[in-house]
Amino acid sequence: MHSPRDVRSRWSFRMASWKYDRTPANHMKSVTVQGVLSRAFPSLALAGLTALAGTAFPDIAEAACFNVTRAIAITGSSTAEGQPDEGETITCDATAPNPFTYGVIATTGQDYITVTIGAGAIINALGSGVLLDDYANAVNNGTITTTSLNGFGMSKQYMGELTNNGTIETSGQTAHGMRSLGGFGFLTNTGTVSVSGLNAYGVLAGVNETVVNSGTISATGDGGNGVYMLGGTVLTNTETGVITSTLATGVLGAGSRYTVSNAGIITGGNGTAISLAGGVNTINVTGGTITGDVLTGAGVDTLNWTGAGTIAGEIHLNDGDDVANLTNLTKTTVQPTTLLDGGLGTDALTLTNVQTAQPERFINWESISLLSGSQLTMGGDLTLGDSATETGTLTIDSTSSVVASGGSYAISPSVAGTAVGVTNAGLIDLDAGGTSVGDRLTINGNYIGSDGELRLNTTLGNDSSATDMLVVTGDTAGSTLVDVVNVNGTGAVTTEGIRIISVDGASDGSFTLLGDYEFEGDPAVVGGAYAYRLYKGGVSTPNDGDWYLRSTVSAVEPEPEPEPEPGNPEPEPEEPGEELPLYQPGVPVYEAYPQLLLGLNGLPTLQQRVGNRYWSHAGNVMVAEGADPVGSPYASPQEAGVLIENNGIWGRVEGVHTSMAPRFSTSRTDYDFNTFRMQAGLDGLFVENENGKLIGGLTVHYVHGKARTRSIYGDGEISTDGYGFGGTLTWYGENGFYLDGQAQATWYDSDLESTLAGFDLTSGNNGFGYALSLESGKRIMLNEQWSVTPQAQLVYSNVDFDSFNDVFDAEVSLNRGDSLQGRLGLSLDRQNSWYNDRGLIDRTYVYGIANLYYEFLDGTKVDVSGASFTSRNDRFWGGIGLGGSYNWNNDKYSLYGEGSINTSLANFGDSYAYKGTVGFRVKW
Known part of the structure; x- marks a missing residue:
């Protein structure tokens, strides 16, 4: 170190050599220096010192780089005046001469030197632009250009800091742009570093250096790496940072224990973007693009790839117990990486919220973990372990999935004969929303x-x-849990x-099984008309350990012997314990559905509809002609004749409870239903002659039905509302004969529900029905009050409903929905009439009736995804009923009703119906 006295003496020498000239010509140039005054007093500022250029001051004439400490211009090589000694400060600016042809070069062993190259300053040096020793700091805000062998742009040794905010260009062999060999220093580039010489590096960093690049580093010569590191270096390439090598490696580490963090661009011209020769390295990727392979040496290396960034090449972490953590990456982000190789060792790959495909890119990993919503799509096979460890494990957490659709894939050990381990807490998906069937995932372990x-x-x-x-x-x-997705399956046994x-x-x-519903406590999945449960073991190989879907159930009790279908062989009843098809829970409901509609679509008898309108004998009392109406004797029946009521407005309500145990049911379904009906009509006289009257009418009606189905396949409910209208035409003969015709049409709206499954099968299903009836009878008088009426009725009813796809996507349609029922009846009647206290006639008609019914057709049939389901009730029924009519005030008003009970005669009491109707008519 120089003493203060030395410095003063040197100042005195320089001042003595100046020849100051105040002439205007000598004011052409000036140098302004701000810095320390002396190496002995680094804190003493020299401000406002201005040296005027001119021929009288040759040492500082045309000075661009100035030794602030000694207030002298740099004029030559490292031995020339002005070149820095220890602790001195050099400032270069754009003052002429600019470009400056000398570099700032410190003598070996001269430390603590500070160099600042200002904006606009240009150094075109034959050697290095800035060449300093230990503890040096240099900042380039201008331009440094070198052309010679080892002509470094900026260089220092131990510690200190190099900062480039401007431009550095070198073209000589091994002429590195920024060079720090001693270690433990800082290199920062926000500008441009461009080198083109043989084996010239954009940045050469020594041991344990810290390099931060947010500018551009480019090496274009043979063997020229973008950044070359000697060991322990921490390199950060920010979002704006670009590191490229045209013919060599983007980032090359010759030692070990590196930390490379990239959010910008790193490109290797020789196919390698990052190569870290030693082990114990950490690579952090948070964005940007890495083009070329990423290589690490033997040792415990770590790759942290988070959020963004692409690596267009292969990643080889090589030998050692390496760790790779991929976090928050999309399939597009990972796609350019063709290989991620853990190398030999016990290596762990963790994917956290990562979507990626083609697992064949992941090799030599002993542990792969999918976490936090990760998805691994099997575009190929996944191999676990390496040649030494032989196998590995795959772990899927509760939020993650492995997708293996569209082909056959395997998860296998690296050495055949060993076993992988797969632990699944998430999803193994062979469906993936597609329709391909026949995919395979083989776990070789x-x-x-x-x-x-x-x-x-x-x-x-x-x-x-x-x-x-x-x-x-x-x-x-x-x-x-097993989720079976049915793809176009219509079901079968x-x-x-x-x-x-x-x-x-x-x-x-x-x-x-993740079922659509539960049957007998087991989950079941629906395919068309059938349901499937999952069983371990085959029927013939119960101990094979495999898992099967089966659509059968054991019969609990035999069905009654079924009737044959027309043209079909005689069906056999099931035996107890026999395997039956397992039908889905909607089938019993669908099978009973048209039966309910037929029940709602039926037509009443004449008496049920309008009550009694034919009065004779005791039912048609009349005061004899000329007699006093009060207390007078009545006319004889012959004189009184017959009264046939004609014009009237009427309304009635009807309630029916029906319980059915069909003679044959494909789905072994019984059902009950309740019916409520309101009907109103307007009747009027069409024709009248001596033989009788023809009365026509129009009707409207509303009907509501609620059915409950019972089956071994599950119970259900049907709720139906119907609205419609009709017409009637009735002939009443004077001799007691009648002929009644009815026609009606009804539109239905139905909701179908499975009680077992606990949800709606379909809602708002539309239906339509029509019915025709022809009834005839004749009243035969036994005496003045009693009569019998033999009668017959034939009713044809037809219903239909819109085809629909149920909640299980099964197609449901009606195959057959009509009925032709005949009735033979005989009623025993008693009628009476009298004058009330107002002198008006009141009448009563009561009867008891017995009926026999016969169904001529073969029941209903519903198709469910191609499978047919028939419901056929007992053909032969019988029933009895009581009814009557009460008219008062000369037939102004009439109240009528009937109650009946019907039952199957083939299986007495198994199927039955209770019915009641009440009506009211007003004459007009």
């Missing part, structure tokens, strides 16, 4: 379900149905079942 899920596509049908499959060559354990899970080893795992 062991599978553990940790309350995870397996989803696969199956065309639900018979044993040979196409299906996705999980194949486990080892053992299974734990619990897994199975025998062995549809195998969806194959287990070669110990089948100790529990697989539970």
